[in-house]
Amino acid sequence: MQELTAAAAIELRGIDKSFGSVHAVRGVSLRIERGGITGIVGENGAGKSTLMSILYGLYRADAGEILVDGRAVEMTGPRDAIGHGIGMVHQHFMLVDSFTVLENLILGAEGGPLLAGGRAAARTELARLAREYDLTVDPDARISDLSVGEQQRVEILKVLFRGARILILDEPSAVLTPQETDRLLEILRVLRDRGVTVVLITHKLREILSVTDKVIVMRRGEVVAERPTSETGAEELAELMVGRKVRFAFDKAPSRTGEARLVVRNLSLVDGRRVRVLDDISFEVRAGEIVGVAGVSGNGQTELLQVLSGIRQPTGGALEVCGRKVDASHPADPAEMRGLGVAHVPEDRLRQGLVPAFLASETAILGYQDREPFCHNYLLDGPAVGKYCAELMERFDVRPRTPGLRSSSFSGGNQQKLILAREMARHPKLLLVGQPTRGVDIGAIEFIRRELIASRDSGCAVLVVSVELEEILSLADRILVMSGGRIVGEVAAADADERTLGLMMAGARAA
Amino acid sequence: MEEALTLVIATLAATLRVATPLVLCAMGGLFSEKSGIIDVGLEGKMLMAAFFAAATAAVTDSAWMGVGAAILAAEVLALLHGFACITHRGNQVVSGIALNILAMGLTVVLGTAWFARGGQTPPLSPGERLNPIFFPVAGDNVIVYAALLSVPLTWWLIERTRFGLRLRAVGEVPLAVDAAGISVSWLRYRAVMLCGLFAGLAGAYLSIAQNAGFSRDMTAGQGFIALAAIIFGRWRPFPAFGACLAFGLLESIAIRLQGVKLPGVGEVPVQLVQAMPYLLTLFLLAGFIGRTVAPKAAGVPYEKEH
Amino acid sequence: MSATRRPLPGWVEIGLLPLANVAMAFLLVGLIVRVIGVDPVHALELLVLGAVGSSESIGYTLYYATNFIFTGLAVAVAFHAGLFNIGGEGQAYIGGLGCGLAVLALDRYLPGLLMIPLAILASAAFGAAWAAVPAWMQAWRGSHIVITTIMFNFVASALMVYLMVNVLIAPGSMTPQSRGFGASAAVPSMQAALQWIGIAVAPSALNLSLLLALLACVGVWIFLWHTPWGYGLRTMGHNPEAALYAGTNLKRTTMLAMCLSGALAGGVAVNELLGVHHRLVLDFAAGYGFTGIAVALMGRGHPLGIVLAALLFGALQQGGAELAFEIPAITREMVVVIQGLVILFSGALVHLPRPWLQALLARKG
Structure with a gap:
């Protein structure tokens, strides 16, 4: 008897998952064909990643059903997924650095209590796989000696x-060079030709268009579209990804720019693993303007903020902040940067911007603890700090208005408002802001954006880094x-829209 | 000539006698540390084991019952350590120190209550002890051979078996082990229990083989010297064994050097020789003798996300 | 992030949870006492009586508490910086060396008003110096401070034995101890001091070092919560990345925290050598460093909590001695058992009663 519709390799029905108050996946149903x-x-x-982690058994879904080859299965852990023939290559490699390729290969599939037999069998199998899929790796090489592409x-x-x-x-491809990415896509094609079902999670349209047969677009935890790749294009996908969000309308006056407060020339940063995370970056930020930095996270924005705020030192090039030149041989620490009038609202507020265990009043002086009026004669002035915090809370509408409450007891939006208040209260010359409204409720978003624009209007130079295109568009002047650690494009906000920016970010440059 | 040879042999035998508990403890500690569980409680496990070995041997007149009790006592502490560090993700150092102090107190408290000899156990007769097998002067009892055997055994388990492969992996990247569908906790529990086994043997050696009974604080820091040997051996069995022998040699030389004036140097302070293992380890840790390479995940509780 | 670590209301976190931890430790102690064949309630009576039954026993309780305050503060200051200083024992010991050297060199020339402060400073300076090396190794070389401070304890012990036996021993003495300190280096006993203001108490080892310890509590409290350095230190302990963001130099702060910690541990030398022994002796710091860990954990790192915990352990130490005297089956090492269990339950198993308390509160609320 012939089946009318072959069972899908994987079918998800009504998968739902929340982390605390964050509704990450909302009733997703989809089919992945064999x-x-x-x-x-x-x-x-x-x-996307949450959904796949549920499929691989790393998370348990709150609701919904997983079908593999048409049969409903229970995924209690990776072992189940492996048992059903599902394998996952994580964004962060699950490899033991000090092990050889072969040792990593057999971990969890040793083929017996002694390694010798399993190792020999694995060596043979590895040779076979290498031939069949054109994937050559030296089985005795140590992982730490391999390139990222080889590790993958x-x-x-x-x-x-x-x-x-x-x-x-x-x-x-998040960790790969363009050449390595091309090689990876080649491998994926070979795998498909040998009958392997491949699911590629990415935000890079170039990869989707060059290698997939079908595209599923997700937005805010939902599947918003499914297209055969041959019937769609970069523009439609970019639009679907970003969606048509309501733009907050601001009565934003045209910017009146003044002198350059931040001048960056050929800045580069090579990290401990000798990866060039910032590459030949040059730009400037003038008084009275907001410069937005758009990009998919992990493309050097975090490091850029760290260098500009003095947390890390550049390894090449230089920056000039309010007249002070900073380069590899003239480093500046965050305290000195603050002294120059640089304020910094960090991207990760829970890890950098505040100490969750500290009182709100203590958080209100983080970075300024040794300055007047909080500190005189080497002593912190508790009442002054408390009063100051109360003032900040009043001005920035932080709720509840209790300086004696632990910082962790405030909602994300109120924490962010408190940090923003702290950084803006001293009328900085240059304000660096990372992800101004990440994890912040709608009401606070509007408030925070208004304050940033007010700060610009009063003559502050503002640099905003955000992965939210809509945010960049509504705030920035430029x-x-x-x-990939470089600045790949610059546009005036008036000439930009989400689609062109999305294409630039995705590396499929339109302009 | 013959005298010199006798001296050399005597020193070697003494070295081996002193090194035996160090070797066993170091091998036990290796399992624990390789799995990512720091164990500063080797001292306490060994002390507890020594007490229960002597107490049981004295009461049952059987050395082997003593060995069994020693292992059991050390396992209880090992499992407590595991319960605190693996199940409850508590601070591994705090737990280790707590167990050391607990052992220090409990051995004396129980010893006094049971035997009323100020914390000592009754002296053991030869029939209640583990005696030398081949060479009466050398003190080559069964645990000495067990210690010698424990080194290749540890190496083989760690390097050549499935358990060892997973053990090494869980101490480096527990997430990788979890993603491979292997239980991180169960692996670590097994490592901690192996540690208890070896520390138990080491304790039994102290009180019913090397000595004829338990006396308070009889481990005298040897658990920490074993820890130093692990660091010195860079978490590898044979080099750690070498470090134990070297520390044992230092100790036996220290005993011989007491009051002896060396030509050109004068009297070498015994205390300096005794502190050598610690000083050498400190130099190693400061990076003066190459870098140390502790398992990456050592000391970090593994938290599974949900 | 984990669901099991949801914070409880404030009063539960700083009040009920520590009490529950300590209660569990004491429950286990009661069980051990039972196993030995002694009625725990009777033992407790004797212990309490022995600790606070007379003005003499109160004196000894406070004298022990003085040491515990110093070592408890030492552990706590390092802990607030995210550093685990296990070397309090060695730092106190070497602090004693500094104290002894200063007194032996100068007690014939200086009056008490100069000699005592100088000896106190010397204790603190030597204690700090002994902590500075592991701190340097941690900050610049990345060596684990737990391991290095353990090693430094043993090195301190060997060094002191050598010095006492070969160098500092009083001429003609059979036991390894220095010559007696001059009268100008004696910290007055509490009995003498109280007599001065017309209060009569029984003589005990308690001396004015207690006031120094209490002063140290106030000092630590001001430093940690009311100075920018203390603020930076606590930021580093909670969240090194935030400290870096705030412009705190992590290496210098590590040095600061450890030196302060070592200096506080040196306070034990003041109480023991200047207050009681009046000479440099072996092993005067034995056990106090480790008990400091229990005191700091139980006191949740706050000076007030540390004073309370130190009083408890002082009472245990003194009452335990009396108890051991009354009931031969129990030795004073029972106190060591209690310390071990308190460290276990207040430290490593601190979250154990959390789910039960949560359930309890949920039912009520």
Whole structure:
């Protein structure tokens, strides 16, 4: 008897998942057909990775059903997923650095209590896989000696070695150079041709368009569209990803720019692993303007903020902040930067911007603890700090207005308002802001944006880094787009729209 | 000539005698640390084991019952450590110190209550002890051989078996082990229990083989010297064994050096020789003798997300 | 992030939870006493009586508490900086060396008003110096401070034995101890001091070092919560990244925290050597450093909590001695058992009663 519709390799029905108050995945249903490469695209936080982690058994869904080959299955852990022939290549590699390729390969699939037999068998199997899928890696090389691209190949081999017929890749190109990415896409094509079902999670349209057969677009935890790749294009996908969001309308006066407060020339940063995370960056920010930095997270924005605020020192090039030149041989620490009039609202407020265990009043002076009026004669003036915090809370509408409450007891939006209040209260010359409204409720979003614009209007130079395009568009006067540690484009806000920015960010440059 | 040879042999035998508990403790500690559980409680496990070995041997007249009790006592502490550090993700150092102090107190409290000898156990007769097997002067009892055997065994378990592979992985990247569908907790519990086994043997050696009974604080920091040996051996069995032998040699030389004037140097302070293991380890840790490479996840509780 | 670590209301966090931790430790102690064949309630009576039954026993309780305050503060200051200083024992010991050296060199020339402050400073300075090396190793070399401070305890012990046996021993003495300190280096006993203002108490080892310890509490409280350095130190302990963001130099703060910690541990030398022994002796710091960990954990790192915990452990130490005297089956090492259990339950198993308290509160509320 012939089946009318072959069962899908994977079918998800009504998958729902919340983390605390964050509704990450909202009743998602989708089918992934056998064979072929299915792409899942969406912005950061659209729920792609969470969905796949549920499929792989890393998270338990709150509701919904998973079907593999048409049969409903229970995923209690990765072991179940592996048992059903599903393998996952995580964004952060699950490899033991000090192990050889072969040791990593057999971890969890050793083939017996002694390694010797399993190792020999694995060596043979590895050779076979290498031939069949054109994936050559030296089995005796140590992981720490391999390039990132090679490490990823080991991850793929690990999955194949366990006999997986369904391969999920989570943002596989995030850590790769363009050349390595091309090589990866080549590998994925070979895998498909040999009958492996591939699911590619990415936000890079170039990859989707060049390798997938079908695209599923996610936005805010929901599937918003499904298209055969041949029937869609970068523009439509970019539009679907970003969606048509309501723009907050501000009566934003045209900017009146003054002198350059921040001048960055050929700035570069090479990190401990000798990766060039910032590459030849040049721009300036003038008094009275907001410069927005757009880009997919992980493309150097975090490091840029760290260098500009004095947390890390540039390894090449220089920056000039309010007249002070900073380069590799003339480093500046955050305290000195603050003294120059640089204020910094960090991207990760819980890890940098405040100490959750501290009182709100203590958070209100973080970074300014040794300055008047909080500190005189080497002593902190508790009442003055409390009064100051109360004033900040009043002005920035932080609720509840209790300086004696622990910082962790405030909602994300109120924490952010408190940090913003702290950084803006001293009338900085240059204000660096990372993800101004991440995890902040709607009411606070509007408030925070208004304050940033007010700050600009009073002559402050503002640099805003955000992964929210809509935010950049509504705030910035000029927009820089970052990708791969470089600035790949600059546009005046008046000439920009989400689609062109999205294309630039995705590396499929339109302009 | 013959005298010199006798001296060398005597010193070697003494070295081995002193090194035996160090070797066992170091091998036990290796399992624990390789799995990512720091164990500063080796001292306490060994002390507790020594007490229960002597107490049981004295009461049952059986050395082997003593060995069994020693292992059991050390396992109880090991499991407590595991319960605090693995199940409850408590601070591993705090837990280790707590167990050391607990052992320090409990051995004396129970010893006094049961035997009324100021914390000591009754002296053991030869029949209640583990005696030398081949060479009466050398003190080559069964635990000495067990210690010698424990080194290749540890190496083999860690390097050549599935358990060892997973153990090494869980101490480096527990997430990778979890993603491979292996239980992080169960692996670590097994490592901690192996540690208890070896520390138990080391304790039994102290009180019913090397000595004829338990006396208060008889471990005298040897658990920490074993810890130093692990660091010195860079978490590898054979180099750690070498470090134990070297520390044992230092100790046996220190005993011989007491009051001896060396030509050109004068009298070497015994205390300096005794402090050598610690000083050498400190130099190593300060990076003066190469870098140390502790398992990456050591000391970090593993938290699974939900 | 984990669901099991949801914070409880404030009064539960700083009041009920620590009490529950300590209660569990004492429950286990009661069980051990039972196993030994002694009625726990009777033992408790004797213990309490022994600790606070007379003005003499109160004196000894406070004398022990003085040491515990110093070592408890030492552990707590480091802990607030996110550093685990296990070397209080060695730092107190070497602090004693500094104290002894200063007194032995100068007690014939200086009056008490100069000699005592100088000896106190020397204790603190030597204690700080002994903590500075592990701190440097942690800050610049990345060596784990737990391991290095453990090693430094043993090195301190070996060094002191050598010095006492070979260098500082009083001529003609059979036991390794220095010559007696001059009268100008004696911290007055509490009995003498109280007599001065017309209060008569029984003689005990209690001396005015207690006031120094209380002063240290106030000092630590001001430093940690009312100076910008203390603020930076606590920021580093909670959240090194935030400290970096705030412009705190992590290396310098590590040094500061450890030196302060070592200096506080040196206070034990003041109480023991200047207040009681009046000479440099071996092992005067034995056990106090480790008890400091229990005191700091139980006192939740706050000077007030530390004073309370130190009083409890002082009472245990004194009452335990009396108890051991009354009931031969129990030795004073029972106190050590209690310390171990308190560290276990207030430290490593601190979250154990959390789910029960949560359930309890949920039912009520």
